[in-house]
Amino acid sequence: MEYQYLLGVVIASVLGWGLLLFFHAKGRRKGRVSMNIPGNRTLKSSENGLSWACNPESTDIIIVGAGVAGSALAYTLGKVTFHDNCFSYLKLIELGLEDCVSDIDAQRVFGYAIFKDGKSAKLPYPLENFPSDVAGRSFHHGRFIQKMREKAATLSK
Numbered sequence: 001m002e003y004q005y006l007l008g009v010v011i012a013s014v015l016g017w018g019l020l021l022f023f024h025a026k027g028r029r030k031g032r033v034s035m036n037i038p039g040n041r042t043l044k045s046s047e048n049g050l051s052w053a054c055n056p057e058s059t060d061i062i063i064v065g066a067g068v069a070g071s072a073l074a075y076t077l078g079k080v081t082f083h084d085n086c087f088s089y090l091k092l093i094e095l096g097l098e099d100c101v102s103d104i105d106a107q108r109v110f111g112y113a114i115f116k117d118g119k120s121a122k123l124p125y126p127l128e129n130f131p132s133d134v135a136g137r138s139f140h141h142g143r144f145i146q147k148m149r150e151k152a153a154t155l156s157k
Contacts, residue, residue, distance in 0.1 A: 104139050104147060111125045
């Protein structure tokens with residue numbers, strides 16, 4: 001009886017490895033594929049994977065990795081407008097949650113800085129039309145969530 005069980009395990013393992021190798025080899029075949037996507041963008045395959053052929057001035061963000069998190073991030077950021085992204089702090093004020101970003105070592109952020117090959121570029125947020133206390137915040141996510149939990153616990157049932 002054990003002999004039949006072991007034989008079944010060996011056969012299943014060999015078949016599994018065979019299918020894995022077959023599909024892996026099939027995926028490595030070099031072929032060029034092109035797919036048109038709305039917005040004058042084209043998705044093309046290359047030896048290094050898929051790449052966008054589009055105007056670089058229209059690219060807002062590049063997401064590396066298309067797993068669950070990468071796909072969800074791409075979908076979410078595709079729906080988010082500049083207003084939604086940069087001015088979430090105003091929503092916290094509107095909801096009465098602005099104190100959740102205080103006392104958690106939140107640093108005020110006024111834009112981005114990019115460094116590469118000894119060169120740098122500054123990309124400031126366009127905050128000219130907003131009060132001086134409006135800025136991005138950089139903080140530890142866990143501390144922010146803990147403050148939100150504490151705030152929720154103060155609500156009466």
